[in-house]
Amino acid sequence: MQSVTICLPYTLNSFTLRGVVQVFINRCQQGLPSEVIIDFVYLGFIEPAGVTFLSNFVHWLHHKETKCLFKNYDKYSPALRFLDDSLFFEMHMGKKVNIYSNPRQTTQHLRRVGHSQSHSFINMTLAPWLASTMQATNSSVYPFQACLSEIFNNIADHTERDNGSIFAQNFPKKREVKISIADFGCGIPHNVRTIAPSLTDNEAIIQAVELEFSTRSTPRNRGIGLDYLLQTVVGVNGGEVTICSLGGSVKFIPAQVGGAVYQVVPSAIHGFCPGTTIDMLLKADNIIFVEDRSEDLEW
């Protein structure tokens, strides 16, 4: 197969892209084509997860030595303007579609961050932006800052490539911030099945977030990071976390019944995510105020 065209759907998010990539994979039973053309003609709306998922997919195609071309990206609809402002085209084509496109104040533009730079990027750029957009003190967003560092630690610990793509958007009217991080490593289900081989992809994702579940990919891993993410974002903040990895997609939302911290909502729809995409939804109104001052530990 020489060339395959992928038509993006009207709405671009991890849910719709999983389906698109699954259809593409099904068409490539004999191996990936030498060239993929991504057609933007129907694109009308993009969510933050769509930006990182699509970018990660393009990186994955390049990694698989498949050339990736774009089509109908220059008609300049609002959705394409948003994608251009996110610096998607600059990242993947080397230049913006419109020279006047620039990252918006409500976003942290698309970046590909290696593990060695990830913590300083989070500390110096993302966390201050998060505090400012959520009108919170720096100390109030430290738990989210730690969660983001946990995700990049997971990428470094569990993938052969330690790069993650990240994009964030503030929705001021909804008082919400969405942050999406994607990598194209071997995927959470692949890692979990090294010690629990019978699990489906959804089951493997649910297992991976269990407190103290660890594949011990490094000797000091204790399986705390993803649990801390869910406790912080879903349990304390009342936000949501969605994890898409290989054939699995599971959303974690605040529990409706007493006792549990979160409710697990696995997707029943077939789809495929190269590597892992983690989406966080944070609620500005639920931020717990913490004063910006040091404190001593009271045992």
Place this chain on the structure above:
Amino acid sequence: MVIKVVDVVAAANTGDQGYSLYLVLRSAMSNSDAVVLSFEGVPVATSSFVNAAFVSLLDEFSFPNIKAKLRVVQSTKQINDLIRARLAREAGKLAA
């Protein structure tokens, strides 16, 4: 004895950084009954860091002993909450 985290590691993000601090803490706590650990200039710690730096101490010191010997100062709520939660949980498992 006062140990400043930033004199040992640049940040509290990774397990490797935590292990570096653990080596310093273990030595200090073996030789002194009063160790002060300052997190001045370090806003956030990850679970990997806390596990490596503090939970590993439970291999050599009991939880009451750690609480008696170690004072953590100029820290943040995020760091303190995580240290407390991780040590309490792991000490509880050892006691069970």
